[in-house]
Amino acid sequence: MSTLTLWQRPLKPASDTDRWVRDFFGPATANDWRSPASSGLHPAAEIIKDGDDAVVRLELPGIDVDKDVTIELGGGRLVIHGERRDEHADTEGDTHRTLREVRYGAFRRSFAVPANVTGEAVSASYDAGVLTVRVAGVYAGSQPQRITITK
Known part of the structure; x- marks a missing residue:
């Protein structure tokens, strides 16, 4: 049985560039490079203007x-x-997993909306792995007004 490794950090710095990267990012063991980043889950988001609604x-x-x-x-x-x-996590610390690129954990995304938006204006649906939240009327009456400058 073979082990699949995407990339393994050299044990000794091979050049000045390796030394510079180590100095910049700090010392790390080879296991740190193979484990997922600790920043947690941060799902990709987009906001689309659909008429007066924000999606x-x-x-x-x-x-x-x-x-x-x-x-x-x-x-x-x-x-x-x-x-x-x-x-699929086991109690022994994922000893049977050979590759882990999927991020697990908690996430929180926050978006500004006008203060007058109420819960009745918000609807949500989920399809094919995409959560869609529609906020009705966010852009209603939001045409920019020109302000006259007086002298």
Whole structure:
């Protein structure tokens, strides 16, 4: 049985560039380079203007939105938070996993909305791994007004 390794950090610096990278990013063991980054889950998002509505789309594949995602509106913020759970984690520290690029853990995304937006203006749906949140009327009456300068 062979082990698949995408990249393995050299044990000794081979050049000045390697030394510079080590000095900049700090010392790390070879295992740190193979493990996922500790920054956690940060789902990709986009906001689209659709007429007077704002449509927020988040990529959330593999997440049970019924159990693990909450959408809240308050204080001029639309907040979407949840968690991607690792269903395959074992109690021995993932000793049987040979590659891990999927990020697990909690996430929180927050978007500013006008203070007059109420919960009735917000609707959400989930399809094919994408959470779509529509905020109705966000852009209504938001045409810029020209202000006259007096002398």
